[in-house]
Amino acid sequence: MDAIRNTVLETWMTEHGYSSNGLADAVNSAVEELTGRAGGLDGSSVRAWKAGRVMWPKSATRTALENVTGLPAVALGFVPRSRSSPTPASSQQEEPEMKRRTLIGGIAAAAAAAATAPTTASPRRIGMSDVNRLNKRFAEIIASDHRHGGQPRIEAQAAALANEALNLQNAGSATQRVRSSLYASGAAFRSSAMWAAIDGRRYDAAKAHMREAQVLSEMSGDQAIKFRIWSHAGTMYRHMGRPADAIAANDVARNLHLTRRDPLFACLGHARHAATLGVTGDATAVKHALGCAQDAFERADPDLARPAWMAGVRNGAELETLALSAYLRLGCFEQAESHAHRSLTLLPSQIQRDRAINTARLAQAQLGQGAPDAATATAMRVPAEVATQHARVTCMLREFGNSLRTSAPRSSAVDTWNEHTTSWKTTT
Template sequence: MANDVLKRRMGELDMTQEELAEKLNDAVHSLTGSHGKATARTVWNLQNRVEWPYTKIRMALEIVFGCPVEELGFTPRTVKSAETKDEEPVDRRNFGALAAGIALGAAAPGTLHRVGTSDVMRLHRKFAEIIAKDHRQGGRKPIEHQALGLAGEALGLLNAGSSSQRVKSLIYSTAASFTSSAMWAAIDGRRFEAAQRHFDRASSLAGMSGDQAIQFRIWSHAGTLYRHLARPADALAANDVARRLRVTRGDPLFAALGHARHAAIHGVPGDTRAIRRCMDLAEDAYTRSSAFEQDRPVWLTAFFDRAELHSLATAAYLAAHEYEDAEANAHQSLALLRAPLARSRAITTARLAHGHSWGRAI
């Protein structure tokens, strides 16, 4: 009974049996405070023998792959069946109590393990790696899956011990950040149904976090999602949620991105006047942003600059069939583009070629 789905998903992530075993152990640790006991043999059994893993392994698999285990090729059983000897049964109803007990036992006698800011930040540093991969490679499935796995790891911290309300908010913000990256990878890869699922989850997590910056990212991405689906009314409504957040009043750089993405959406129905108005607002906000000393999130500073402004203008004018304006903005974007942004360079180059060919045809 080979589980071809699990094997394929591991292949997409270029993950060996040993590497998955280690990730499962890390996930178990995030859930219980105690390192797991999975080995390469455990993974082989999951690939070839196990129809429905025990609860602890199921939850760890969901953290690593960022999806229900049913989507990994496992089938719930109706009767008790034999499992691998190196896995122990865990009743899901009692899992929370087990996790708390193990976490308590791992701490000093009489104390409860305390999850702090440093625990969250160690995980959040991986967010920069996801952002860098996205700008190098674009919307590949491995990026989407890795981001979802890291979101699961972040949420696992909620069960690893006690924490302050501030730390809980950071955990939700971190999980929302990773989920928003999965959403963006799915949008970029034209996997729109998956992107919608990630949006629903990410917006919920962001709401619990209270983090305005990540809420902006998620709703702005939703605007892009609906733009690609040729639903400009929904796209404008979603992007308006982002543009009206308090963070755009506190930092013009957010406002500039919101206005520029609004311009791109107006390109779908061909509203040239609205495109120019939004791009003027974006340029003005971007110019003012240089005077603000802000601690900005890595997802924003990694890509958003004047080159991206011109890239979004290119998308807007191209959609509106204003090919001369599209070509001019594409050339300006490519001249200003930073070297690491390989994905952006490829997209803008393709848009330039498209605008050039269509512009010459009319």
């Protein structure tokens, strides 16, 4: 009789993100825990299960598989040998698809019966589909941050989703891979809450989110999210005027193994280090760090899969933004203006927060070169709703106005700027 493909097992593997080799490795480890000796499975063994060539694995292997998946073998599409019986001739002519539906239907009925039995009820199985659903929400948080910046509602949404990821840990059974992914999701959401608080200059809240994010990232073992959290910590301390702490935090991020595997992460680490060095006034160190960032950027594989929050690093916009920040801090206004123009060219239009910040920085760079009229015209390009509702942008434009009144007190630009900012009060 033709083998009946085990589509139930295939579906489970797809949902939980297992390849044939990956499942074989997991079961081998579970066999070793049971017997003291590692299992001898490989990818071909699992492919034989999926193809239906092996309908009932050996006892130790079967128990190990059940421990990995949290499901009985029959619920994974396997058929006990005791159920096999000579098949009537008429049944041998049955179509394979009909056989498959009959088998799956029987398994589904058995699973449904088990689910309703009070003494044999199984807890909910948490899988990669749950993680993928959370990852979609994370992408939405990133997009919302790009549009609106550090609003309290974004911070609250991200924190709530972090809690949702953690609640799933206690909602049912899961493999270690799924549990690690849930911790990574929780850390990712908490890091977004942290960033929203930093961006909104709510530093006490940011530090609280940071502490929880750091714990979750350690539990997940995810280097990318650990990099993001420590890199954000460096930015937070830079904004707080604590460059020594900022350098220390960024060094943690820069020394992760991930930066050696993927130069794009190294690029971001060097560029953020340069921005902090700008606060210290060390021009030589800034140029060296930016040179390292540019070298890493050129070595990075542009097609490598990376988290959604790395998009601005991938196209070079973040490198230009951080170079702008560093040179502006140093008072190198001509170089700052050059990087400002490049960053604004690279930033997509939907990233409203970063465009507003870099426009404000461009205005400062132009003012530093003795061009108050051009600087004022640039600053006025920041949309009123961003200028009045985003804490960092509001602060930067207030500083621009103070600098304008100090450097060109009797210029028409001062009157123009005063009239412009007065109009915000009537339109917002």
